[in-house]
Amino acid sequence: MDFRTACEETKTGICLLQDGAQEPFRVRLHLARDLLMVQEQDVVCVSGEPFYSGGGAEHNIPVVISKISKEQRAELSGLLFIGDAILQINGINVRKCRHEEVVQVLRNAGEEVTLTVSFLKRAPAFLKLPLNEDCACAPSDQSSGASSPLCDSGLHLNFHPNNTDTLSCSSWPASPGLRWEKRWCDLRLIPLLHSRFSQYVPGTDLSRQNAFQVTAVDGVCSGLIQCLSAEDSLDWLQAIATNISSLTKHNIKKINRNFPVNQQIVYMGWCEAREQDALQDRAYLPAFLALRGSCLYKFLAPPVTTWDWTRAEKTFSVYEIMCKILKDSDLLDRRKHCFTVQSESGADFYFSVELDSDLAQWERAFQTATFLEVERIQCKTYACVLESHLMGLTIDFSTGFICFDAATKVLCGQLR
Numbered sequence: 001m002d003f004r005t006a007c008e009e010t011k012t013g014i015c016l017l018q019d020g021a022q023e024p025f026r027v028r029l030h031l032a033r034d035l036l037m038v039q040e041q042d043v044v045c046v047s048g049e050p051f052y053s054g055g056g057a058e059h060n061i062p063v064v065i066s067k068i069s070k071e072q073r074a075e076l077s078g079l080l081f082i083g084d085a086i087l088q089i090n091g092i093n094v095r096k097c098r099h100e101e102v103v104q105v106l107r108n109a110g111e112e113v114t115l116t117v118s119f120l121k122r123a124p125a126f127l128k129l130p131l132n133e134d135c136a137c138a139p140s141d142q143s144s145g146a147s148s149p150l151c152d153s154g155l156h157l158n159f160h161p162n163n164t165d166t167l168s169c170s171s172w173p174a175s176p177g178l179r180w181e182k183r184w185c186d187l188r189l190i191p192l193l194h195s196r197f198s199q200y201v202p203g204t205d206l207s208r209q210n211a212f213q214v215t216a217v218d219g220v221c222s223g224l225i226q227c228l229s230a231e232d233s234l235d236w237l238q239a240i241a242t243n244i245s246s247l248t249k250h251n252i253k254k255i256n257r258n259f260p261v262n263q264q265i266v267y268m269g270w271c272e273a274r275e276q277d278a279l280q281d282r283a284y285l286p287a288f289l290a291l292r293g294s295c296l297y298k299f300l301a302p303p304v305t306t307w308d309w310t311r312a313e314k315t316f317s318v319y320e321i322m323c324k325i326l327k328d329s330d331l332l333d334r335r336k337h338c339f340t341v342q343s344e345s346g347a348d349f350y351f352s353v354e355l356d357s358d359l360a361q362w363e364r365a366f367q368t369a370t371f372l373e374v375e376r377i378q379c380k381t382y383a384c385v386l387e388s389h390l391m392g393l394t395i396d397f398s399t400g401f402i403c404f405d406a407a408t409k410v411l412c413g414q415l416r
Contacts, residue, residue, distance in 0.1 A: 208224075
């Protein structure tokens with residue numbers, strides 16, 4: 001299930017998500033112009049009946065349903081269970097709200113309340129419920145005693161990774177006035193500006209052929225997104241890269257309004273820098289490169305303020321470095337799309353990007369930055385040694401190359 005708009009700014013599809021040590025589960029990805037949404041499926045039920053709850057942020061757990069009023073639609077529907085955690089009320093995220101705040105939201109929710117609930121493993125322990133299917137949870141006079149499936153063998157209708165086959169519409173009890181529906185609820189939102197993505201195992205040259213992850217500038221990670229095939233994974237990466245590139249260009253245009261002509265930004269983007277003395281399982285680290293004015297900057301994170309530009313990890317003069325796009329025979333390991341930057345001291349810095357389009361964009365940007373700087377300088381003289389003699393080499397944009405003796409200033413040669 002997949003579609004795009006004519007502008008290729010949006011894309012939607014079903015994938016698997018590997019998040020930590022848990023088993024992969026189905027999610028829906030939705031790519032917008034400036035956002036990647038990772039969504040999970042859940043049952044949203046509409047109910048106006050009162051229920052009783054405990055928990056809240058003060059207990060380091062979402063508010064949990066502890067009692068359900070007897071003979072009310074919340075009980076008759078079979079959609080709510082004791083032990084369910086309340087995640088949203090009428091679309092309002094209350095996962096991290098205090099108990100009193102959740103109660104206030106419920107009071108202001110109106111006659112019909114749309115709840116997004118999910119079973120959490122911590123909830124039974126918080127409510128002192130046993131964690132087995134054979135137990136009996138004793139009901140009170142005011143509560144139906146209906147509990148979550150870890151202490152009740154009945155169906156639990158909230159979707160979670162280990163319960164993908166119980167979302168059967170025919171199993172949902174009907175009740176007059178009850179409204180319910182399955183929805184894709186946001187699990188993670190990844191702002192694309194300055195985000196980075198990778199199909200490699202972090203720090204290594206091991207490529208995942210059909211999987212990738214996206215990390216926002218604030219460190220929020222999508223988790224490992226697994227596609228059906230390598231082609232599908234590459235298609236997602238291309239679409240994400242296109243939107244990130246578009247946002248970056250727009251951002252550069254805004255920032256350049258505050259910089260003089262000779263200090264304009266030509267390029268900004270993430271890459272992976274190969275560490276010369278790093279351990280084998282951590283040979284690559286994320287690096288943010290920027291071409292601005294006469295310099296190439298290497299940052300640990302994208303520069304946001306003017307002060308950030310003074311705190312670059314490395315700074316190179318564009319006209320004193322050489323960039324080389326590496327062929328397959330020049331690569332140091334299994335990473336593709338690599339280039340080196342040789343500094344004036346002769347040191348080589350090795351970088352890797354994810355896609356062919358990323359590499360082509362970098363090469364064009366470096367050529368543009370070099371041309372603009374040479375055009376601005378017009379003429380530059382360097383000290384050099386020729387046959388043990390100290391010489392001067394002048395590179396002139398209009399007249400060409402001039403070589404002269406540094407001591408006598410006698411012209412030794414000129415090449416136009």
